[in-house]
Amino acid sequence: MASRLTVLKLGGSVITDKTKEFAPSTETIARIMKEISTTEVESLIIVHGGGSYGHPLAKLYRLSNGHTNQTQILGFARTRQAMMDLNKIILDSAIENHLPCISVQPSAFIRTRNRRIEDIDLRIVSGLMDLHMIPVMFGDVVLDMQLGFSILSGDQLASRLAIELGAKRMILAADVDGVFDSDPKTNPKAYLMERMTTQDAEALIEREKQDDRGSDVTGRMMGKIKEMLAAVEKGIQVVVLNGCVPGRISNALTGRRTIGTVIER
Amino acid sequence: MASRLTVLKLGGSVITDKTKEFAPSTETIARIMKEISTTEVESLIIVHGGGSYGHPLAKLYRLSNGHTNQTQILGFARTRQAMMDLNKIILDSAIENHLPCISVQPSAFIRTRNRRIEDIDLRIVSGLMDLHMIPVMFGDVVLDMQLGFSILSGDQLASRLAIELGAKRMILAADVDGVFDSDPKTNPKAYLMERMTTQDAEALIEREKQDDRGSDVTGRMMGKIKEMLAAVEKGIQVVVLNGCVPGRISNALTGRRTIGTVIER
Numbered sequence: 001m002a003s004r005l006t007v008l009k010l011g012g013s014v015i016t017d018k019t020k021e022f023a024p025s026t027e028t029i030a031r032i033m034k035e036i037s038t039t040e041v042e043s044l045i046i047v048h049g050g051g052s053y054g055h056p057l058a059k060l061y062r063l064s065n066g067h068t069n070q071t072q073i074l075g076f077a078r079t080r081q082a083m084m085d086l087n088k089i090i091l092d093s094a095i096e097n098h099l100p101c102i103s104v105q106p107s108a109f110i111r112t113r114n115r116r117i118e119d120i121d122l123r124i125v126s127g128l129m130d131l132h133m134i135p136v137m138f139g140d141v142v143l144d145m146q147l148g149f150s151i152l153s154g155d156q157l158a159s160r161l162a163i164e165l166g167a168k169r170m171i172l173a174a175d176v177d178g179v180f181d182s183d184p185k186t187n188p189k190a191y192l193m194e195r196m197t198t199q200d201a202e203a204l205i206e207r208e209k210q211d212d213r214g215s216d217v218t219g220r221m222m223g224k225i226k227e228m229l230a231a232v233e234k235g236i237q238v239v240v241l242n243g244c245v246p247g248r249i250s251n252a253l254t255g256r257r258t259i260g261t262v263i264e265r
Numbered sequence: 266m267a268s269r270l271t272v273l274k275l276g277g278s279v280i281t282d283k284t285k286e287f288a289p290s291t292e293t294i295a296r297i298m299k300e301i302s303t304t305e306v307e308s309l310i311i312v313h314g315g316g317s318y319g320h321p322l323a324k325l326y327r328l329s330n331g332h333t334n335q336t337q338i339l340g341f342a343r344t345r346q347a348m349m350d351l352n353k354i355i356l357d358s359a360i361e362n363h364l365p366c367i368s369v370q371p372s373a374f375i376r377t378r379n380r381r382i383e384d385i386d387l388r389i390v391s392g393l394m395d396l397h398m399i400p401v402m403f404g405d406v407v408l409d410m411q412l413g414f415s416i417l418s419g420d421q422l423a424s425r426l427a428i429e430l431g432a433k434r435m436i437l438a439a440d441v442d443g444v445f446d447s448d449p450k451t452n453p454k455a456y457l458m459e460r461m462t463t464q465d466a467e468a469l470i471e472r473e474k475q476d477d478r479g480s481d482v483t484g485r486m487m488g489k490i491k492e493m494l495a496a497v498e499k500g501i502q503v504v505v506l507n508g509c510v511p512g513r514i515s516n517a518l519t520g521r522r523t524i525g526t527v528i529e530r
Contacts (some may be wrong), residue, residue, distance in 0.1 A: 073398060075367045079355050080367055091346050099356060100338045103344055108373035111389060119387075124376060127408045133338060143392045 005043040005129075005167040006253060008036075009158040012051025012139070013175040015090065015242035022082070023052050024089045028244060032173075033090075033097040035250040040190065043129055044253075045165075046101065046136045047158040053086040054079060054139055058151055063141055076149055079141050082105065085160075086140050087192025100133045106140040112152055113145040115159050137161070155227040162231045170236055171252045172224060173243025178261035179204070179221055196263045198232050201225050228263065238263040269519060270308040270394075270432040272424040273301075277316025277404070278440040278506035280355065287347070288317050289354045294450055297438075298362040300504055300515040308394055309518075311355075311366065311401045312423040318351040319344060323416055332413025341414055344406050345372065352403050367397045371405040377417055378410040382425050391430065395505075402426070420492040427496045435501055436517045437489060438508025439480060442528035444469070444486055461528045463497050466490050485523075493528065503528040 010032065017023035036044070050058070058064060061075025086182035087103055094101035104125060111118050125135045139154035157174075162170045176184075177192055181204070184190035193200070208222045221240075228238045241248045241260030275297065280289040301309070306452055326340025352368055357367035366511030369390060376383050379426070390400045404419035408447060420437075427435045441449075446469070449455040458465070473487045486505075493503045506513045516523035 055513045067396065070397075073396060074360070074363060076396075077360055077365045077367055077398065081353075081360055084349070084353060084368060086358070088346075088349060091349070095339070095342055095346055098339060100342045102342055102372075103349060103370070105370040105373045106370070107367075108389065109386075111392070121374075124373065124408055127376070131332065131338060131341075131408075131413060132335075133342065143389055143396075148396060 005045065005162075005165055006041060007045045007047065007158050007162040007170045008249070009154055009170065009172045010046065010048040010243060011172070012049030012053075012055065014173050015048055016051030016053060016086065018052050018055070021052050021056050022085070026089065026093075029090060030096075032243065032249055033093045033099060035225045035246070036253065037097040037099050039210065039250050039253045041253045042207045044134050045125070045129070045161055045237070046134060046163065047154045048090055048136070049154040050083055050139045053082040056142065057082050063149065063212055064151050064216070066144060066146070066150055074186065076141055082241075083138055083140055087136070089121065091136060094136070095132075096261055101136045102128050102133045104128070104135045106137050106157060107142040111143045111145055112150050114147065115144065115150045117141045117152065118145060120160060120164060121261050122161070122164055123127055135188065141171050155224050159227045159231045162249070163220070163234050163259070167231070167236050169252075170211050170228065170231055170238045171249065172228065172238060172240045173249055174221070174224070174240060175242065175244050176221070176258055177242045177245075178240045178263060179225065179263075192259075193261050198229055198263070198265055201229055201232070201263060225263070232263050235265055270310065270427075270430055271306060272310045272312065272423050272427040272432050272435045273514070273518070274435065274437045275311065275313040275355075275363065275508060276437070276439045277314030277318075277320065277419070278481065279319060279438050283315030283317050283320075284315050286321050287350070289515045291354065291358070294358045295353060295361075296511060297508065297514055298358045298364060300361040300511070300529050301518065302364050304348050304515050306518045309399050310390070310394070310426055311399060312419045312426065313352070313355055313401070313403045314419040315348055315351065315404045318347040322347050323406065328414065329416050331409060331411070331415055341406055348403055348405055349510065352401070356401060359399075359401070366401045367398045369393070369402050371401045371402050371417055371422060372407040376408045376410055377415050377421075380409065380414065380415045382421065383410060384415065385425060385429060387426070387429055388427070391395055414519055418492070420489050424492045424496045428499050429503050432496070432501050434517075435496055436514065437493065437503060437505045437525065438514055439486070439489070439505060440507065440509050441486070442507045442510075443505045443523055444490065444528075457524075462527055463494055463528070463530055466497070466528060469523055490528070492514045497528050497530055500530055
């Protein structure tokens with residue numbers, strides 16, 4: 001198996017402007033692709049989120065509830081197509097930077113059961129990597145064996161890929177510097193946790209659960225951390241960093257220290 | 266199985282201008298999508314060719330030879346991406362016409378062995394049709410278990426889908442009126458064969474093989490017919506027609522008589 005494999009998850013908030021619909025962050029995307037191309041990383045899978053492409057449509061048609069009415073069918077088609085639009089922008093930029101990136105549409109080979117990946121045949125993904133290609137996947141709307149269809153998040157997919165393929169490292173590029181102990185936007189004393197164990201993460205998730213007010217920043221991050229924990233428990237190092245800041249992704253890809261949070265077993 | 270299923274193959278020469286690179290026939294595509302939307306056909310799969318998107322790049326990088334050198338890797342990536350570009354144009358037009366079309370990337374779930382489809386898991390394609398969606402597939406560059414990678418033609422894919430899913434009918438939309446007994450461009454006596462059996466088709470293929478000069482029109486068509494014969498032998502009706510002429514695709518989709526060639530067992 002690919003023990004040198006890195007799974008790089010590019011958050012939707014990094015590659016799109018989530019305050020507007022269908023607004024790609026083209027300069028950031030180009031800069032990240034350039035960064036990746038300079039690292040000459042040996043074995044890589046990229047997974048990207050939906051950002052302002054997938055989310056508004058999925059919400060409009062209530063796709064996360066599963067198949068409940070017939071108007072959703074066109075909504076499913078439109079959401080899929082929006083994800084292809086965003087994926088095309090990423091791929092075009094990758095190829096411009098001579099990265100041998102190959103899109104592999106998740107919904108063409110993955111189904112879920114009650115929102116969790118049911119079966120995943122990774123022979124094609126592995127085969128592409130054997131040829132030194134970089135598979136690119138993304139959060140997608142997929143068939144669900146219980147709900148008709150559901151939304152497969154890029155986080156769930158990235159974590160599962162890392163586990164199944166025995167990745168060395170998973171990099172989670174978000175629009176914040178890493179995991180904070182509280183919301184840095186409202187708490188001036190919030191600090192960035194540079195290192196965390198699964199125990200630390202679980203404690204933080206538990207505290208978040210009991211905090212009625214919640215917080216969007218730590219709240220959104222906790223959902224991601226939960227997905228990552230299964231990978232951490234398998235010995236995969238997870239690095240959460242700010243993909244909007246130049247240099248951090250390439251630092252993490254080459255194993256250099258960078259500002260962010262390292263989560264280890 | 267879907268005994269009412271129709272597989273519609275849209276030839277690359279119909280949806281693109283093959284004399285120029287990356288030249289979609291946007292008006293024809295829009296007209297065809299509108300035609301499909303008026304027929305209210307119950308169970309449909311669309312497969313499209315590569316035309317001026319896939320072919321020039323595949324030729325430039327000699328992808329049909331399989332994996333022979335490392336520069337092909339970026340060629341593979343670029344060809345895949347070109348197919349996604351064309352597919353996006355088709356899908357955008359489909360969705361504009363309220364057709365619940367869903368792209369299903371062939372290379373994400375199909376591998377070939379020495380250029381022929383090896384294994385094909387159609388649970389997702391069937392699942393989409395169960396939800397009254399229209400799967401859209403296309404000729405693609407795929408992993409090949411002997412050659413590294415190869416080109417999977419839309420014709421091979423359409424024929425295999427029709428067989429595996431027990432289609433009633435396969436419609437082959439080309440840029441000529443059907444199958445002629447000789448090249449209508451050079452032989453003024455060439456006539457359109459309105460009905461053919463598998464025996465007629467095999468005789469024509471045999472004659473073509475012995476004719477040294479060959480002919481581009483009947484030659485290209487014979488390659489397609491060869492792919493279709495396996496489906497015809499399973500009892501699937503194949504209709505070859507001119508997709509550039511308005512009305513013929515919708516006529517064939519609704520089972521009405523139209524100018525073209527009907528091939529039956």
